Amino acid sequence: MLSVSNPLLVVEHLTMRFGGLIAVNDLSFSVGRGDITALIGPNGAGKTTVFNCVTGFYKPTEGRLALARSGIAAAQDVADLTQSGAQHKQMPSGDIYLLERMPDFRIAHKAKVARTFQNIRLFQGMTVLENLIIAQHNPLMVASGFSILGVLGIGGYKASEQQAVEKAKSWLERIGLIDRADDPAGELPYGAQRRLEIARAMCTDPVLLCLDEPAAGLNPKESLELNTLLRSIRADHSTSVLLIEHDMSVVMGISDHVVVLDYGTKIADGTPSEVRNDPKVIAAYLGVDDGDEMNPAHGGAK
Amino acid sequence: MATTNKNDDGFNWAFALKEAAFAAIITAGLSFPILALRTDMDISNKLILNQRWSWLIVAAVLVFVGRLAVLSYAARPKSTRAASTAPQSDSSKFIAKWISAVGLLALFLFPIVVTSALGGQGALKWINNYGVQIMIYIMLGWGLNIVVGLAGLLDLGYVAFYAVGAYAYALLSTHYGLSFWICLPLAGILAATWGVILGFPVLRLRGDYLAIVTLAFGEIIRIVLINWVDFSGGYAGVSSIPRITFFGLPFNDNVGSFSNFFGLTYSPIHRTIFLFYLILCLALLTNYVTMRLRRLPVGRAWEALREDEIACRSLGINTTSTKLTAFALGAMFAGFAGSFFAVRQGFVSPESFTFLESATILAIVVLGGMGSQIGVAIAAVVLIGGTELLRELEWTKQIFGQDFDPAQYRSLIFGAAMVIMMIWKPRGIVSTREPSIFLKEKKSVSGDLVAEGHG
Amino acid sequence: MEVFLQQLINGLTLGSIYGLIAIGYTMVFGIIGMVNFAHGDVFMLSSFIGLIIYVAITQLLGLSSPMFAFLLALAASMVLTSLWNWSIERVAYRPLRGSFRLAPLISAIGMSIFLSNFVQVVQGPRSKSINGILSGTFNFGADGGFGVSLPYSSIVIFFVTVILLAIFWYIVQRTPLGRAQRACEQDRKMASLLGIDVDATISITFVMGAALAAVAGCLYLLKYGSVNFADGFLPGVKAFTAAVLGGIGSLPGAVIGGLLIGLIEVFWSYYISTDYKDVAAFSILAVTLIFLPSGILGRPEVEKV
Incomplete structure (x- = not known):
């Protein structure tokens, strides 16, 4: 296991069962702060299940997912929090959250974990701009006095909304969609929808951005643009990235750390070059041991 | 309307008549007991049947005519059909803008x-x-x-x-x-x-x-x-x-x-x-x-x-x-x-x-x-x-x-x-959605993109 | 004990009728994912058709055996109600298939209003009652005292329900038609690509649902001897409850749900309150949907992220 000096998220002994099926089995890995961490593996290896556990859409059967929003979480503090049964603990160095105890929307809101989806989930009937404004729901909700002041027209909601629009505009410029701000999201081409979904997730100011196959369905040029976008996100923001990807040019090109899953268990964990040469990884992908059931890496989404 | 332009739009009369006749026969079948035979209580509270076959015939004729009308409406010339689905013209935007004001005043x-x-x-x-x-x-x-x-x-x-x-x-x-x-x-x-x-x-x-x-x-x-x-x-x-x-x-x-x-x-x-x-x-x-x-x-x-x-x-x-x-x-x-x-x-x-x-x-x-x-x-x-x-x-x-x-x-x-x-109109009279905020220009969102909710 | 047994008989009789209606809901929901709101009114309509044919046979044609006349009326009602439901699907639902999800629901509600008012207009607002189709009973227990009576009509209702269920179960499970239905349930587009006539399969589903509703309608007549244009709504909602309780999409589930609803309603009326007997059904519906949305025999739905 690659030792991560400053982990943002520490996943320990994560297990997810669906009835009799074990989708993820005793998985442990860390996501380094400021890193791009890739989660790879053949189809059906349990990658999206890990994502759904991290973002709270599934409640893990077992395991601990500790996220320290800033600073380094001391092991003792995490243990204390686990003992106390609470969802999070305020620390001088930064709050610690136990994601397995939190519902999905609170993970996004409080622990600041944002995500995208394998099959893009934009608000298709709303405009590009609206999509980015909705991502800033929680701060705007406070600014509107939980709608009560907003309806009466009291308070500084207008100014906050203007700020939100400015933020949206800056993201639209970065992803090259500023001219399409007033078009419905559903009318955008596929690649643009992918970029918009990432921008929308970034508008929530996440500390961890989880991307579920961001390069799926993109052409080589769009793939390169995506690489640039992800690198710039890492460079400009205090956002770490966890991504699932089949496109090896993306994985090997941008990630700092690669975790390989097969049949719900971890088979490799290290830098891209380490993983690339790992015989177990090669076996899992090329199917030396049990080739009948394995698909090549560039398979359809699952 | 269909009668006047049956030649230029190729309205298929044989087909339409067959369809309408079919619908009329089905109607006759449907209405046979429920429409043609009415149950009533007589003085001793016993059910008796009143026969009224004319109702059945009226229903069948109505359906025949109605079906024919629908078919000829569906087969109206392309030009009129295109006009009705054309994107919003300036005049209709003008109407949309003023209809609420005029409506309010009228109220x-x-x-x-x-x-x-x-x-x-x-x-x-x-x-x-x-x-x-x-x-x-x-x-x-x-x-x-x-x-x-x-x-x-x-x-x-x-x-x-x-x-x-x-x-x-x-x-x-x-x-x-x-x-x-x-x-x-x-x-x-x-x-x-x-x-x-x-x-x-x-x-x-x-x-x-x-x-x-x-x-x-x-x-x-x-x-x-x-x-x-x-x-x-x-x-x-x-x-x-x-x-x-x-x-x-x-x-x-x-x-x-x-x-x-x-x-x-x-x-x-x-x-x-x-x-x-x-x-x-x-x-x-x-x-x-x-x-x-x-x-x-x-x-x-x-x-x-x-x-x-x-x-x-x-x-x-x-x-x-x-x-x-x-x-x-x-x-x-x-x-x-x-x-x-x-x-x-x-x-x-x-x-x-x-x-x-x-x-x-x-x-x-x-x-x-x-x-x-x-x-x-x-x-x-x-x-x-x-x-x-x-x-x-x-x-x-x-x-x-x-x-x-x-x-x-x-x-x-x-x-x-x-x-x-x-x-x-499965999507209703006004099927477009107005965005709640815009940067440069307010464009209506077509109803086909708008979801109807899941729950 | 006698009272309990008596209520058990009543409950099972009523439950069989609910179960038969529930199958229509469950099959249609299974195949096109739509609550066919008009189904309760189709049931009421079938009851009227059965009544009219029965009166026509006995009075106009002078057939003397009431039971034979009833069976003829049942068969005629099954055919005509099927034709009705086929037409309803053709006119009110098929044009809306694949469109906006709420449109078919509103259309079905409109159809329900239309049907009940149609019957009111053409047959009048008063309840139509008919007696003596099958009036005898078996009596058990103490003579003169409290005994348990098992009406012949209840026996007929049980037998008809069981036999029809067996036939329909066989159709759905063992014939190409049933396979086509289940394929459409899973994935309509794929089914049509594989050469299944989806429109015809859906039509047949409506026809089968209507035929069973017609049986329920005639048995309802046999049991209560009276029918009114407004009688579609409540049995309809209760049968839908039964379908949900049993697990929507499941045929045996619909029947089990129907029997349960029948029993609960009868026992609730007897032991708790007649006035609030409909509250029982509605509460069960709400509680089931909230706590057990997949019903007793249904497949649980996993949220896809």
Whole structure:
């Protein structure tokens, strides 16, 4: 296991069962702060299940997912929090959250974990701009006095909304969609929808951005643009990235750390070059041991 | 129309006639026992059959003609068809811009115009049966539009909150002598509370299931109102509810009344006109709040919820509380409308709060085009005004004889109209969506992209 | 004990009728994912058709055996009600298939209003009652005292329900038609690509649902001897409850749900309150949907992220 000096998220002994099926089995890995961490593996290896556990859409059967929003979480503090049964603990160095105890929307809101989806989930009937404004729901909700002041027209909601629009505009410029701000999201081409979904997730100011196959369905040029976008996100923001990807040019090109899953268990964990040469990884992908059931890496989404 | 251009658009007469004949034969088959043989009780309470085969023939002929008309309409020349689906032209944008202003002005002038044209007695019916009646449904439609149109939550028991509002005023005023102006906000709060109580357990259900549970809750409330006689008066309901006053001045012939205070000759029309303006203001309040909320985070969250609930959760939106606010707010406006209903009728009974009412309001919202305020208003005018107009068909007795009662065809036509209008415009009258915010140019979103909600 | 047994018989009789209607809901929901709101009114209509044909056979044609006349009326009602439901699907639902999800629901509600008012207009608002189709009973227990009576009609209702269920179960499970239905349930587009006539399969589903509703309608007549134009709504909602309780999409589930609803309603009426007997059904509906949305025999739905 690659030792991560400053982990943002520490996943320990994560297990997810669906009835009799074990989708993820005793998985442990860390996501380094400021890193791009890739989660790879053949189809059906349990990658999206890990994502759904991290973002709270599934409640893990077992395991601990500790996220320290800033600073380094001391092991003792995490243990204390686990003992106390609470969802999070305020620390001088930064709050610690136990994601397995939190519902999905609170993970996004409080622990600041944002995500995208394998099959893009934009608000298709709303405009590009609206999509980015909705991502800033929680701060705007406070600014509107939980709608009560907003309806009466009291308070500084207008100014906050203007700020939100400015933020949206800056993201639209970065992803090259500023001219399409007033078009419905559903009318955008596929690649643009992918970029918009990432921008929308970034508008929530996440500390961890989880991307579920961001390069799926993109052409080589769009793939390169995506690489640039992800690198710039890492460079400009205090956002770490966890991504699932089949496109090896993306994985090997941008990630700092690669975790390989097969049949719900971890088979490799290290830098891209380490993983690339790992015989177990090669076996899992090329199917030396049990080739009948394995698909090549560039398979359809699952 | 088809007859004139059968040559240039190649309308296939043989096919159309065959289709129409087929439909007529099916109709004859369908109506054979139920239409042609009427059961009646004779003096000894025994069932006897009256045969009326002419009805069957009339039905078959009507269907034959109707089917032919539909087919020829569907086969009309391409040019006219293209025009009807062309993108918004400048003139239609102009109309869209001004229709609400003109409509509003018309509504404000309506009682004055009608009264001066028809005089006090003649105007009463028009203001009461058409004006007030339609405005109630516009308000209910706007209230339900928050729940169904914006948040995408299918509610088939909306009338329950209308009932809560009506009984709140009826009981509080008759038992405790509270005035309408105190009861109105109380009724709204009570209805909203019920909205939260009923909403909380059911809001995680989706789509049709939510519809059925809300229907069940609506019926439970009605059955309780029927059977809990000590509380609600049972089937008899609550009567002699205090009438509306003009902020304390009653509408009657006595000293200290509205007409007396303002030096007018007493006329019952005063109260009706006041009621009209009252419901107009309540409806406009509903509209104002909705329009404002649409541009606030909570309103955008409702629409986002309708589009994709999972994406909402991934962005940190608390979907339960978002749904509950929509449910409670919709219920609150129904509560307001309910207490208005009670003060207008002076009498409430469970009969006014049947499932048919919920279905009517939902039909108004869906037919109007989900989420469109102006569409809902138009749909209410068409559906409610249309069924009211059917009351005006007394003259048909001259044709069909005195036994003919046109009123009993009202619901029949209403039901058929719901089906026909859905087939004609499944997405409603106004199917486009207006964005709540824009950077450079406001562009309507085509209805095909807008989701209808999942639950 | 006698009272309990008596209520058990009543409950099972009523439950069989609910179960038969529930199958129509469950099959249609299974195949096109729509609550066919008009199904309760189709049931009421079938009851009227059965009644008219029965009266026509006994009075106009002078057939003397009531039971034979009843069976003829049942068969005729099955055919005609099927034709009705086929037409309803064709006119009110098929044009809306694949469009906006709420449109078919509103259309179905409109159809429900239309049907009940149609019957009111053409047959009059009064309840039509008919007696003596099958009036005898078996009596058990103490003579003269409290005994348990088992009406012949109940026996007929049980037998008809069981036999028809067996036939329909066989059709759905063992024939190409049933396979086509289940394929459409899973994935309509794929089914049509594989050469299944989806429109025809859906039509047949409506026809089968209507035929069973017609049986229920005639048995209802046999049991209560009276029918009214407004009799579609409540049995309709209760049968839908039964379908949900049993697990929507499941045929045996619909029947089990129907029997349970029948029993609960009868026992609730006897032991708790007749006035609130409909509250029982509605509460069960709400509670089931909230806590057990997949029903007793339904497949649980996993949220796809």
